[in-house]
Amino acid sequence: MSLAGFEVEVQRSAADGGVVTEDMTLSMGPQHPSTHGVLRFVVRADGEVMKEAIPDIGYLHRSIEKIAEKVGWHGFLPYTDRVDYVAAMFCNHGWTMACEVIAGIEVPKRAEYCRVIADELCRLHSHLLSVGSMAMDIGAFTPFMHAIREREYLNDLFEELCGSRLTFHYMRIGGVGWDLPPGWIEKMAHFLDRFEPLIDEYDRLISYNKIFTERLGGVAVITAEQAIDYNLVGPNLRGSGVDYDVRKDVPYSIYPELEFEVPVGTGEMGAVGDCFDRYIVRMREMRESCKILRQCIRQIPEGPVITKVPRNFKPPVGDAYVRLESARGDMGWYVVSDGTAFPHRCKIRTGSFSAISIVQLVSRNLMIADLIAVIASLDLVAPEIDR
Amino acid sequence: MGDWVQSLIDGGMVPAAIPAWVHYLTAALVFGGVIVFGFVLPIAGITTWVERRIVGRIQSRIGPNRVGPAGFLQWLADGLKSMLKEDIVPTAADGPLFRFAPYVVMTGFVGTFAALPFTSALIVADLNVGILYVTSVTALVVVGILMAGWASNNKWSLLGGIRSAAQIVSYEIPAGLSIFPIVLLTGSLSMQDIIRSQGAGPFSWYLFANPFTFVAFFVFFVSALAEGNRTPFDLPEAESELVAGFATEYSGMRSVLFFMAEWGNLYVIGAIVTTLFLGGWQIPFAFENRIVQHVLEFATFFLKSYGVGVLVPIWLRWTLPRIRVDQMMTMCWKYLVPIAFVNLLGTAAWMLWVAPWVQMLVRVTLLGATFAGILMFLRRVVYHLEYAKLGRRHLSFNPLGTARSPG
C-alpha cells in the first residue's frame, strides 16, 4: 500500500555532528495481528519512539447506512447486527427504538426487560472480548482464552434465546422476536453464579500484575477536557474521570427502575485517564452488569413481548434521534422517515469513530508498543468505525 | 572424546595412513551429528509438543491430539510441512545474509551442547573454561538475529532485530555476574568441577549455600529468560506488535530453525542452571554398575534441567504479559545489575568472614524457607480452585485427559 495521497511530512534534521537523521515511516497495515479489525496506522517514528500515528480507516466500509434505504424497516434489522458485530444487541435496540419513537409505538414491559437482559449480556460479551484482546496485545495469551471460554457460555445462552451466536437479530420493531425460553432464566442465573468469581480470578491473574500495570499505568493519559473535546464516550470517557453514562443521565427503557453504579477511572496506577483506567472501568462495568442482570431476573413481569407491527410497516413522516449506552459508549441512531415502507436516511453514531480520532493526538512521544496498548484500551472495533 | 579417538588410532582400529586430524574431524562430525540429530533436535521438537499440551491445559483446552498418540507426532508433522514449503527469499532482501542468519543462530545454540555435562563421564568436551565457553557461544545468537533483522529489508524486522540485540547484549551482564559467585565458591570454571563441588541432595546445592547465591539463582534465571527471548521478554518476536519481529520474512524451514533454536535454548538454560545451582547430575548413592550409575545421573540431570529450564519458562510465558523495551532496559540496568554486583561482593564476603556454623544454619533456613514457600504456593492454588467453586468433578489430573461430551 503506497503512501500516495498521504502527505506525511518526513522530517530531516541535521544534528550538531553533521549527521542527518530521517524519520522512519511505518505502515501498521490493514493486516496486523493486533489492530482490532481492519485498521491501518501510518506511524512516523524515530526508532522506537513515535512522532505520530495517523489512522487510516475505511477498509471495512460496507455502506450499511445506504442499505437501510433499500431493504425496508424490518429488513434492516439483520443488518444492524453487522454494524458492531461484537455487541450486536445494542444496534438492534437502537434501530428498534428509533422506529418506535417515529411511529409512536409503545413496547410492553416484559419486552423492555427482555431487551435490557439481552443488552447487559451483550455488554458482558463485548467487554470480555475487549479485556481479553487487551491482555493478548500486551502479551499475555492466557487471559484471552479464559475470556473466550466465558464468552462461549454466553454464546450458548444466546443460542437458546434467539438461535444465533453472533448476529442475534433478537429484537423486532415493537418488542423482541422471541420470549425467554422455559428454563433460560435459571441457566442465566447459574451462569452468573459461575461468572462473578471468575471476574475476580481474572483480576488476580492479569489486572494487577506488575508487568501489566507498568505497561498501562500512566500511558496515553487523556484528560477530561480532551475526552470531551474529542467526543469520547463510554468507558473511554469514564476512564478519564467524567461521570457520564447514558443509562443514568438520559435514561431509556427500564433503566430508571434498576440500581447500579457507574464506575469512573480513579488513576490508581498512574494518572486519571490512562490506559489502565479505561481497562479497569470495563472490568468494573462487567460486575455492574451482573448486578443489573440479577435485578432483572427478580423483577421481570409476565406479559406479551411484542406490540405487533404490520409487515408493511409505514411509519408517519418524521425523524428521531435515540441514544443508548452500548458497550463502546453512547451510540446514536438518527432515522428519517418519509412515510414509505423504506427509511429515507439512517445515520449511526458510534463510540469507536470518535475514539480513533484521538489516537493521533495521544500517540505523540509514545513507543510503538504503547500504541498497541492505546488502541486496545480505547476498544476500537473496525466495523463500528467504518460501518 | 579426544582421548577416545586417540585410543582408536593407537589400537589400529582405523587406518593410520590417514593423518590424525582427519580422524579427529570425522569423529567430531559424527559425534556432532549424533548429538544434534539424536538429542538436540528431538529435544527442541518434543518441547514444542510439551509446550502446546501444557498451554492447552492452562487455557482450559487440550493441545494437539490428532497426530499420533496424544498428538505426540505433531512436531514431526510440523517439521515435515515446513521442509516442504516454498523457500521465499524477498527480492529486495540481502540474499546471502538472509540465508545465513538462521545458521548462525543455530550454531550459537547447538554449540553449547559440546560443553554440557550430562553425566560424570558423558560430556563431549570437559573444557576447563566450560561455563565461560557456554555463555560466549550463546552470544552468537545476537549476531544471527541482527543479520536476520537487517537482511529482511523490512522495517518491522529491523525493529525486532535491534530490540533483540539490545536485550541480549544487556542481559549478558547480569547473567555473567550471577555466574561469578558460583565460580568463587568452586574455584574453577569447569562444568564438571562445579558439579563435583556440590553434594548430592538439595542440602548441598549451591542454591542454598548462602542467601546471595539464592538471589543469584533468580537473577540468572531472569537474565537467561531474557537472553532466550522468552516472554516476558519476547519483544523481538512480539507476536501482536511486530507480527514475528525479526523472523517476519522467514517462512518454511528457515523460520523453523529460528524457533527450534528458541525452544532448544530453553533446555540449555535449564542445563546451565542445573549445573550451577542445582547440583547437576549428582545422585545421593553410588552404584557399582557403571551403566546404572550413569543412567541415573543422566535422568537426574535431564529431569532437573527440563523441569527448571523448560517447564517453568513455559508456565511463565503463558502467565505473564510482555515488558516494554525501556522497562526491560530499566529492569536490567537498574535492578538486575546492582543486585548481581551485591551478590558477587556478598558471596566473597560470606566466604571470607562468615563462620561455618552460621553458614550451616543459613543453609538450613534457606531450605526450610523454600519448602514453606512451595507449600504456601500450593495452598494458594487450592484457594483459587475453591474460589471458582470447582469441586472434585471439575478437576482432571490426567495430563493426557480430554474433553467433555456435548449436551
Place this chain on the structure above:
Amino acid sequence: MGLGNYLRTIKEAVQTIGEGMAVTASHMVRKPVTLEYPDRLPDDVRVQDTLPFRYRGMLEVDLEICTACLACERACPIDCIVIDAEKDKAAGGLVMTRFDIDMAKCMYCGLCSEPCPTGAIHHTPEFEGADYSLESLVRRFVKAPTIAYRPKKAGETDPQIKPILDRGLRYIAEFAKGGES
C-alpha cells in the same frame, strides 16, 4: 527513587507474578472444556441434535405444507428466495414450479420463517454446508411441479402431512405473540 520504593517494586512484582502463576497452575488441573467435534464424540451423539430448537442453521422447506403465499420471498431483505407459482385451474390451485433459496446469499436472519403461515420454511440445526462450488449452494426444493398446500379449517387429518404441519406450527409458535398494537 528511594530504597523503600525500590524494594517495594520488587516485592510487588514477585507477589503479583506469583499470584498469576498460582491461577495458571490451578488451571492446569482443571478439566478442559473442549468438545472434540467432529470425530471424537460418543457414537450416538450428533452435535446438530444437541442444538436448541430455535437455532438458525440452514434453511429447509417442507413443500408438503407450503401454501405458495410468497410471504417469505417478500420478507427476505437480500432476495435470495425465488418462487415461481401460477394458478392452474386444471390442477385446482397454485402450482409451484420453482422454489430456490440461494444459501450463499442467505444471512440466516429468520425474517422468512416468521411470516410463514404453516412453518414450511424454517431453520434447521444443520450448519455444515461447506461445498466446493458456488452453484451447489443454491438449494432447489421443487423437483417437479407441486400443488401448493391448502390449510384445512378443521385441522389437518392426513397422517402423512399432520406431523410435518405440527412441527412447522410449533416452530412458528416460538416467535413472540403480540399484545395489542
